[in-house]
Amino acid sequence: MKTYVIILSKVFPKGHIRQGEPTRFREKLMAGEKIHTIRTNYPLWKQRMEEVERGEACLSIRQWQDKPYRSKQIEIGKLTKENGIGIECLSLPPIGQLCFTLDSFPELDVHDGLSRIDWLSWFENTPRNQPLPIIHFTPFRYYG
Numbered sequence: 001m002k003t004y005v006i007i008l009s010k011v012f013p014k015g016h017i018r019q020g021e022p023t024r025f026r027e028k029l030m031a032g033e034k035i036h037t038i039r040t041n042y043p044l045w046k047q048r049m050e051e052v053e054r055g056e057a058c059l060s061i062r063q064w065q066d067k068p069y070r071s072k073q074i075e076i077g078k079l080t081k082e083n084g085i086g087i088e089c090l091s092l093p094p095i096g097q098l099c100f101t102l103d104s105f106p107e108l109d110v111h112d113g114l115s116r117i118d119w120l121s122w123f124e125n126t127p128r129n130q131p132l133p134i135i136h137f138t139p140f141r142y143y144g
Contacts, residue, residue: 002030002049002057006135007073010063017121025077025113026063029137034113036136040126042089045133049087052080059085061137084139090132098124105142108134 008025012018028034038049039045051057059079079085090108093100098120102108109119126132134142 002051003060003078005060005062005073006039006066007062008034008037008076012118012122015125016118017028018118023113028113029061029076032043032138033110034138035111035138036134038090038112038123039133039135040130041135042131045135046087049085049133049135052085054107055081059135059137079137083137086139086141088134088136088142092123092126092128092132092135094128097144108142111140 008029009023010025012021012023025034048057052059061076062073063076063077065074090101090105101123102116102119109116112119114122127132
């Protein structure tokens with residue numbers, strides 16, 4: 001069975017208003033508070049999630065033990081189609097209108113493990129010319 005890896009950040013990235021502070025994503029995932037992640041490259045993740053939904057692959061959720069790319073990856077959990085995982089498409093509006101995204105997807109920030117201000121800071125520089133995948137770790141969906 002194929003395994004696709006999703007690495008959750010341990011700390012807020014450079015350029016974020018809370019740069020270097022812990023995200024607590026692992027704890028939030030384990031507590032059922034972080035129920036999805038948002039990535040780039042929707043077409044790639046759509047294909048991967050279709051494989052998972054057919055039972056041909058699984059998702060390995062991980063974090064770096066220490067420094068990213070310079071330390072071992074620690075698996076937090078492994079998810080399969082039995083967990084109800086899935087994908088939805090997110091298109092970000094023009095810069096300056098990012099709050100409208102949170103209005104269209106109720107609690108998108110909270111379900112991503114972030115406060116509203118942290119979510120806005122995290123995605124403020126994300127390219128607007130391509131759809132983003134919301135990769136769900138549970139059966140929850142915003143639409144249908």
